[in-house]
Amino acid sequence: MYTPFQSELWQGRTDTEEDRPAPRWHEVVKAFDEDLKGLQQAPVVLGFSCDEGVRRNKGRTGAADGPDALRKALAGLSWQPITYLGAELHDHLYDAGTVNCVAEDMEAAQLEYAHRLAHIVQRGGLPIGLGGGHEIAWASYSGLEAALRQQGKDVANLAVLNIDAHLDLRKPAEQGSSGTPFRQIAEHRESHGWEVNYGCLGVNPSANTRALFDFAADKDVYWRADLDCTELDLPAIDLALRDFLSDKSGLYLTICLDAISAPFAPGVSAPSALGLSPNVVLRIIHQLRQMCDELSVPLYLVDVAEMNPRFDIDGRTAKLAARLIQACVE
Incomplete structure (x- = not known):
């Protein structure tokens, strides 16, 4: 099932007293039209209302309400000029609606989400996926690959970087889940003779089994433990990410909010007792944006997973996620 753009989710204050433009996200958002072309990396949010993967993975459900909570948190943010490869581009933000998982049919929702995401990429937009459980990642990757292949672009050297407490490399049993997407991506890429090209920052060693580390x-x-992702580690992370991206044709960045320490991100499916500092995650995102510009590696896709409003406190997880998204696109 699909829910189109809902303007009522984008509400906020308007600063009319200023003598110069002072827009916020709710003032620049428009409904995405599939006939649009040449978007030049304009951000296009696309919701994935699903926590069936979390349920299958025995997590606490509620992430299906994540996309709308994220929209409401994004609405009041200050809108800054968008740049890409050092050039200021546009002042537009688009909302492509939300794909909803119905009757536990997660696979159908993933297929529809991938189809809609591919349309965004083909028209030059930068999809911003709003989850939903981390099963969004298999759908996101599938849509991105389909779009790039149709455009004749290099998929073999595409990189996937995950900021997450979990490797999410579980072997699917009968069905996929929120714990299997990067195993699905890895096996799919290997079936085409491509390198896996997967990295994960913020891994909690106590939350990942030996089998997962062996597969990795x-x-x-490339993975880095949560204890090795502090502000003091940022120079080393920068060097490692430059090496990871140096020969890549593009980047898909996915952020699982459970990577962040629970006091800052309580509204997730599996809160982290330790986790990363929000400052570190923000700095990593800024480093990645700068690095992509310097290395001419396009950032093709960003998504945020495991936003669970049912367990949020004062909207702090949604507000933090909005700040992370803002850092990805501005």
Whole structure:
């Protein structure tokens, strides 16, 4: 099922007293039209209302309400000029609506989400996925690959970087879940003879089994533990990410909010007792944006997963997620 753009979700204050433009996100958002072309990396939000993958993974459900909570948190943010590869581009934000999982049919929702995301990429937009459980990642990757292949672009050297407490490399049993998307991506890429090209920052060693680490080692996955993702580690992270991206044709960045310490991000499916500092995550995002410009590696796609309003406190997780999204696009 699909829910189109809902303007009532985008509400906020308007600063009419200023003598110069002072827009906020709710003032520049427009409904995405599939006939649009040449968007030049204009951000296009696309919701994925689903926590069936979380349920299958035995997590606490509620992430299906994440997309609308994120829209409401984004609405009041200050809107800054968008730049891409150092050039200021546009002052537009688009909302492509929300794909909803119905009757536990997660696979159908993933297919529809991938289809709609591919349309955004084909028209030059930068999709901003709003989850939903981390099963969004398999749908996101599938849509991105389909769009790039149709455009004749290099998919073999595409990189996937995950900021997450979990590697999410579980082997699917009968069905996928929020814990399997990067295993699905890895096996799909290998079936085409491509390198896996997967990295994960903020991994909690106590929340990932030996089997997952063995699989990661076998596939040459780059990962870094949560204890090694402090502000003091940022120079080393920068060097590692430059090496990770140096020969890549593009980047898909996915952020699982459960990577962040629970006092800052309580509204997630699996809160982190330790987790990363929001400052570190923001700085990593800023480093990545600058790095992509310097290395001419397009940032093709960003999504945020595991936003669970049912367990949020004072909207702090949604507000933090909005700040992270803002850092990705401005």
